[in-house]
Amino acid sequence: MLIIDEQTLSQLNVLGQLTAVFSSIGGEFWLRGGWAIDFLLGEITRPHGDLDLVTWVQYRESLERALVEAEFEWMPVSDRQTDFRKGNVDIQFLYLTRSSEGNIIPNGLPEWVWRADSLPLKHFTLKGISSFVLSPNQLLEEKEVYEQIGRTLRPKDIESKKILTRIIAEG
Template sequence: MDNKNVGKEFEKTQSQLKIIYEINGISLSLNNVLWLRGGWAIDFLLGRITRTHSDVDFVSWIQYREPLEQALVCAGFQIIPVSEYQTDFLKNDVDVSIVFVKRSEEGSIIANGFPEWVWRSDALSTQFYNLQGVSVCVLNPHQLLEEKKTYELGTGRKLRSKDFESMKIIQQIIGAMD
């Protein structure tokens, strides 16, 4: 990779980190906790950046959807409605996806849209992880692994090489935790 591309990759990563910081701050100002998922969640768990990411993925409680969407729009994010349980945003060429979850009557964590996806009871950790001065909660590694394993069911797309690599890294993280 030439220096020009390395510079662009670095700028993209730094822009995404700034967006993670900004969205997390907005969410906390609403007394809501967000959780990172996907590739950025893995990086925060490891405390280092493993690769360039195409987007930023978050999870939030459904009851915070409207105030969070309004606050992000006021902060200059373009809103892109996706479904009843997902909203995407765009700011400074950074794509952000927020999946909204709820508790069932039995107390389970449910993410709809896949068609109804019941998550592990410990999916939403309250531990903050730090990376380059940014501090945020991430999904439990076991939940991240389950999400990767069910990726094809939810999206209808085949697992990509980065998904297999992510599963390997997540399994290493889980192994180190045990």
């Protein structure tokens, strides 16, 4: 059993705050990365370095304003991403849009077409926090895309691929 450390508790607390902020702006977000897998499994499997989230680009301005008002440190990155920090918790938002053909793509990256089923509207709950999560197929595909473009998979990526493959197989 994984002992929940202070960093994990801080991340869960910030995730709860993010849920409230999104509720206040009428938007939604999806977890990606390690926390997404933990929510899919319903258990914390390992410590995480940060919170990785995706949301629609149309929420960007109101999200940034609301988070700054909630005392999150704002760190603009690019058209595709904004990072924030609250206490000891790093948060990355990847912004999504739709191409002219209706495909889901990261803002400004028309060559990276996401799966049509990547954004399910199903809540998963972990430690009393409820969140949408990217589909297991999208999470696995993201790892495979990174591998195809030459990013060396870390041990946690290899383990994540195994877990996601198992989740997909179990339906």
